[in-house]
Amino acid sequence: MLEARLEQADLIKKVVDSIKDLVQDCNFDCNDSGIALQAMDNSHVALVSMMLKAEAFSPYRCDRNIALGVNLTSLTKVLRAAQSDDILTLKAEDTPDVVNLQFETSTNDRISEYDLKLMDIDQEHLGIPETEYAAAITMSSTEFRRICTDLAAMSESVSIDASKDGIKFSANGDIGSGSVTLRNNTTLDDKSKKDNVEINLSEPVSLTFSLKYLVNFCKATSVSSTVTISLSNEVPLLVSYDLGSGSYLRFYLAPKIGDEE
């Protein structure tokens, strides 16, 4: 039996919104530590991994491991019925056919309830090791989105070069080429803190990625004001959004190798 109450329906609305454009159907694996999700896109080159820790909910109760297989488009439709500041409660039986979603207005004068049919989804789970990345850039999520969308206008792929000089996003396409370079910029000034760029570099990295996928990841911009991009040579790129209290939304993308278009 699962029962998870979330003070702000907003969080799950945004998370589901950002995932639904990458995967179609996926399992929400619920256990006593929280609700986790791992899914790959159709081409299996990108992976999304979500963790909503039990602490994010109040209260959270899950006696057994329950897999809630949902179609994310359908879930989006249901979640659209919730206001951002509604209180959301997820409920499911131990072997559920449906997941129950209840939206309460913060003033407690309107309660709406939806049952979403579940489906059986066969999904392979990948074990993702904790990796020490050669370069990790933490920056404003909107800035990252801007870089990606701007460069996507130039080319299909972007090469990310991390060196001691900074981090350079460059795209080379049919109409020309463009690049954005970011330098380490850390201020403690609260006003400009959101523009901070923090680069942790242990060795230079240069990799190429599909911009379409990166733009797709940027749909998660609204879930967090900052994003961390982690790179190492010849491993997938990690784009991580922190959801607070140990919860996260992470995207992995395989680099383009041996193909400098």
Next chain:
Amino acid sequence: MPRTRTAKAAAPSSPTAETPKASSSKYTLEATTTASPKLFVLPKAASKEAKIVTLPNPRTAKPSRYLVCPQTGFYEFTKIAAPKSVPRSWLIETTSDSQRSGQTISNAEFFIASPLDPVFLLLPSLADSSIAKGSDDKKKLFLSGDDYFDQLPTEYSHLEEILQWTESKTVLEKRMAAICDTVDAGDETMFRINREKLVSLCLSKARTLSGSLPISVEKQFVAKALQAPVVNQRRAPVQKSASTLSEAPDSGTSTPLTETLESQSSAATIETAATSVDQDTVEVEEAIKPTEDVVELQRLRVALDFICDRYISPAVTQWVKEGLASSNVQFSALDEYLAKVAELRAEALAARSLGDYSRKHMRDEDDDDAREQKKRKMEEEKRRKQNQSRGVRDLKKVNTTGMMKLSSFFQKK
């Protein structure tokens, strides 16, 4: 007798079927005979003493009617009848001037008596023990003619009476000698069947027959069997193999025991077959043509098959065919040719089934199934697509060359 319709209907001696209706007429009718009369064409050679007797059929061992004449031997009956679809009757007039009388017979059939070699009648008992013993027929004992006669089925058989005529016994034993080794034991002759003699007898009969095969048989079983599929024409005529011979003439020329035995005349059956053959045998280019020797062998085989199917029981036929292998007539050339024809036909059939539109109907059901499945699949796909976000759809178009699958970076759990 006036040959008008009305007069015929009111004919005083109209038999069986018309009796109840005619009772209201002003003519008084004679009592109907129990069985309707039958017409026979009898051989001139048969003497006055000739009798219609019942003897076991040499092939089936079922009692059948034969005409036996003490002097000239045995005759079998062949029923000639019009096809059932063409109702006919006999109208018979006597020719004597003193009193003109006529009669109708509702069944337009008649029986022709034709000479039969009595050796076939005796073959079951002669060959019986040799076949049972198989190959070591040498050990078979010589037996007297009477012993063989005794071995024939006696039920419904008039053989015993026939044998009381001295002439007929001589005739039978003379014919027996034609296929047997004989030994004189005192005043009696003892017989033992000899397969070589039997085979050569059959072959000589077949050879005579093959020289005068009816045109319909020639077309159906000789020309058609040897015909290779045409190369220039797409629609090769459907071929019948020679083995079907056993059915067609058998039904046509049976010696009937009772009148309920219904069969069409052999002439009628084969006539219809012949017309259908005509349509197919257009002048077309054939892949291979049989040589004259091959045609001759096929004729001989057809004739032999006919004789065997008609007069020799299946078991004995088998035995005779085995003996045929060691005879001086070799069918290997024919067999080779037929194998080649069969091969060509298989090829033609395979080619035809590809391009034959008339077979389309047969596949329709399968097509329906496939179409339905396709439709279902498409609907499912459509539903899936409806539940697919635009982002997912867009990502499908992304060029992912050079990108390895994530499962190559991360281990599966």
